[in-house]
Amino acid sequence: MGNRFYVVKEQAVPEVLLKVVEAKKLLDSGRAHTVNEAADQVGISRSSFYKYKEDIFEFHEHSQGTTITLTFQMEDEPGLLSDVLKIIAQFGANILTIHQSIPINGVASLSLSIQVLPTTGDVSDMLEAMEAQKGVRNVKLLAKE
Structure with a gap:
């Protein structure tokens, strides 16, 4: 098995992997000084930490300086696309392309290419904010x- 990557929602990730991410945050922030201390604080063994530490990371950590392509459906409502674009702007990402289908039964399909900059906020939070926007559904990377 090679280096294949998957993007999954947090709810689908086993708890031990989420705790490894939290332990890494504790170490990076200085709130824990040793792996043993970080593992104890999040409730995992050191062996679990070492087993998964290179294989799990938050999406945002490895997205800066890249281009992401999103797809989603949106109701055909005046100003809704503008609201979605404002969310992207609020997170400090740069929109490169917008492709929108003609609405069918009041719903349009869109794809956006977005440049993630070093100053861009957390991409996962941005996607969540987009999906929470009334009239937007099925935001996918x-x-x-």
């Missing part, structure tokens, strides 16, 4: 370059 298609590609990361």
Whole structure:
């Protein structure tokens, strides 16, 4: 098995992996000074930490300086696309392309290519904010370059 990557929602990730991410945050922030201390604080063994530490990371950590392509459906409502674009702007990402289908039964399909900059906020939070926008559904990450 090679280096294949998957993007999954947090709810699908086993708890031990989420705790490894939290332990890494504790170490990076200085709130824990040793692996043993970080593992104890999050409730995992040191062996679990070492087993998974290179294989799990938050999406945001490895998205800066890249281009991501998103797809989603959106109701055909005046100003809704503008609201979605404002969310992206609020997170400090740069929109490269917008492709929108003609609405069918009041719903349009869109794909956006977005440049993630070093100053961009957490991409996962941005996607969550987009999906929470009334009239927007099924926000999916298609590609990361």
